[in-house]
Amino acid sequence: MRTHAALDVLLRRLIDTPPDFLDPPRRGREGQLQVAAVVNDVLALYGVGLSATLQASLSGQLAAVSANQLSLAAVLAWLLADEGWQGLDFPREHLLTLFADALPALAAEATVNRYLHDPDRREELVRTAIARLDLLPAGETAAQAxxxxxxxxxVERRRLLEASRAAEARARAIREALARKAAEESADKWTRE
Structure with missing residues (x-):
């Protein structure tokens, strides 16, 4: 049986994110907030060490990692520091994949401020964390969650849109191939007569 997390408490925690977590992330010589250190401290609460890859990603030294992604990582660390998570039974290594896999996809979709101030984006962030940690929101079944x-x-809307576009492209290619084949058969028939 999966453990349940208090969705309303976590949503409130995001609303109450301290301004320090929104300080510009350290990137090179600019910014203030050492995101890798913040995330490492939170992971240590769960007995998980920051992997070398994640350390490099969150240190602000990789150009491919945006300031928005770093800021969102700090906010996610704030969310995970809530003591309500501490008593929940979930695979601790999933914390690493939450930061390594889910976070970049979320950061590509919206700014950190949208995840804090837009109710749907805030819910998306909390529900993504809950789901990625193999938990359920309190009072919900797995299907409801x-x-x-x-x-x-x-992120799911983008995935579905891309899948829909790919399916349409495949259907268009099939229609074109069928039209070419019909034209070739018609031409062959004409030359035989």
């Missing part, structure tokens, strides 16, 4: 996450997830 998955359905609600899919309905608020901008």
């Amino acid at each position: 998955a359905d609600r996450l899919a309905s608020v997830s901008s």
